[in-house]
Amino acid sequence: MTGRLLCVAMTLLLLLLPLASRQLCAEGQAPQVRAEAAPDVQQAPDKRVKVEVRVIVARKGPARVDPRLDDAKDYLTRGLGSRFTGFDLLVSQVLELGPKQLGTVEVPGGESIDLTFLGVQEGYLRFKARFQDLTVRVKLYEGGVFIQAGRKLGDGVLVFLIGARSQ
Amino acid sequence: MKPTDDVLNLYVDGRLPPDEVRRVEDALADDAGLRERLEALVATREAIHAAFAESADLPGFDEAWAGVEARLDREAAARGERAPGLLERLFPGLAEGWAWLLRPQLVLAVGAAAVALVVTGLWIAGGADGTTPGPSESPRVASTNPDASPIVPGARRELGAENGRRGMVGEEHAPRSLAIVESYAVDRGVVVVSAPAGSAKRPLVIWHLVPGEELDDEEVMP
Numbered sequence: 225m226t227g228r229l230l231c232v233a234m235t236l237l238l239l240l241l242p243l244a245s246r247q248l249c250a251e252g253q254a255p256q257v258r259a260e261a262a263p264d265v266q267q268a269p270d271k272r273v274k275v276e277v278r279v280i281v282a283r284k285g286p287a288r289v290d291p292r293l294d295d296a297k298d299y300l301t302r303g304l305g306s307r308f309t310g311f312d313l314l315v316s317q318v319l320e321l322g323p324k325q326l327g328t329v330e331v332p333g334g335e336s337i338d339l340t341f342l343g344v345q346e347g348y349l350r351f352k353a354r355f356q357d358l359t360v361r362v363k364l365y366e367g368g369v370f371i372q373a374g375r376k377l378g379d380g381v382l383v384f385l386i387g388a389r390s391q
Numbered sequence: 392m393k394p395t396d397d398v399l400n401l402y403v404d405g406r407l408p409p410d411e412v413r414r415v416e417d418a419l420a421d422d423a424g425l426r427e428r429l430e431a432l433v434a435t436r437e438a439i440h441a442a443f444a445e446s447a448d449l450p451g452f453d454e455a456w457a458g459v460e461a462r463l464d465r466e467a468a469a470r471g472e473r474a475p476g477l478l479e480r481l482f483p484g485l486a487e488g489w490a491w492l493l494r495p496q497l498v499l500a501v502g503a504a505a506v507a508l509v510v511t512g513l514w515i516a517g518g519a520d521g522t523t524p525g526p527s528e529s530p531r532v533a534s535t536n537p538d539a540s541p542i543v544p545g546a547r548r549e550l551g552a553e554n555g556r557r558g559m560v561g562e563e564h565a566p567r568s569l570a571i572v573e574s575y576a577v578d579r580g581v582v583v584v585s586a587p588a589g590s591a592k593r594p595l596v597i598w599h600l601v602p603g604e605e606l607d608d609e610e611v612m613p
Binding site: 232299302303304348350355356357358359360361362363364365368369370371372373374375376385 | 500570571572573574575576577578579580582594595596597598599600601604
């Protein structure tokens with residue numbers, strides 16, 4: 225009889241253990257979840273951003289940089305390294321986006337890159353960028369720049385140089 | 392002083408120091424009784440060695456014990472009993488006080504609880520941040536937290552790289568960071584995030600590399 229009681233008690237304890245640990249985990253992560261779920265719009269309801277998107281093809285051929293990329297040459301060479309020596313600007317477009325607003329930039333070849341301004345969070349401008357089957361969420365500091373690259377385009381590699389600043 | 396039997400035994404074994412050996416040999420040269428005592432000790436030792444040598448030809452312990460076990464099992468089977476297990480043989484008291492530990496019901500209960508523990512642990516690990524993917528996004532990423540998002544099959548990630556740091560996930564509040572990848576979702580290929588160290592003019596780069604295309608991840612490493 226004692227053995228059966230102990231058996232039932234042990235089983236109940238083992239079953240309750242994971243529930244207790246989940247509760248503890250949930251409590252421990254609560255601040256982070258709140259931070260993620262905090263609506264950005266409430267922090268800056270009217271904030272709009274200006275996003276500059278440059279579509280570039282990078283090549284390993286002759287060292288030639290499109291003159292329209294002079295101001296971005298440092299970003300490209302330092303970001304992509306010495307593996308590419310030629311850069312041609314295909315498209316340059318400035319998007320003005322409000323919170324949760326989507327902007328699209330057409331890319332030669334029928335593709336397009338979608339950028340959604342998700343809002344401002346703790347000083348960062350948050351974006352979702354989607355090109356083909358890749359979707360990334362990026363936070364940019366005011367005036368920050370990032371590069372998305374890697375897909376092949378003709379004899380080169382497609383490069384997106386994206387920078388944002390609030391208005 | 393006349394050497395004792397212990398000293399003589401050590402002498403026979405060759406374990407006496409040289410000065411003691413000389414002293415014993417001097418005593419033996421002068422004392423016929425001591426020589427007889429030494430011969431008796433040697434004879435006794437030889438008899439013991441001979442007895443051990445004969446016992447080495449007897450059946451080994453393992454064979455003997457195996458025979459005993461087989462006989463016990465046969466007798467138990469003849470009585471319709473289950474042969475005792477190794478633990479029960481080693482700890483006879485187990486069969487009386489703790490036999491309930493071996494009951495199938497308890498084993499099943501503990502097993503079920505262990506399975507529940509594992510499943511719940513996976514559940515915790517998969518959904519601890521409480522976020523779920525939106526319908527318009529790729530269902531392959533379950534969270535905006537890079538740590539919690541599952542590894543996409545066929546994809547590799549190096550998230551958290553920012554301004555020269557690699558693999559430092561969770562520095563969202565670093566004031567000098569210009570760009571931070573929160574999460575990504577990809578259907579094919581690999582994603583490599585690199586951020587060369589140095590000035591702010593070295594931007595964060597998100598590489599999307601697809602097998603068969605020009606680049607591979609060796610090339611994009613800074």
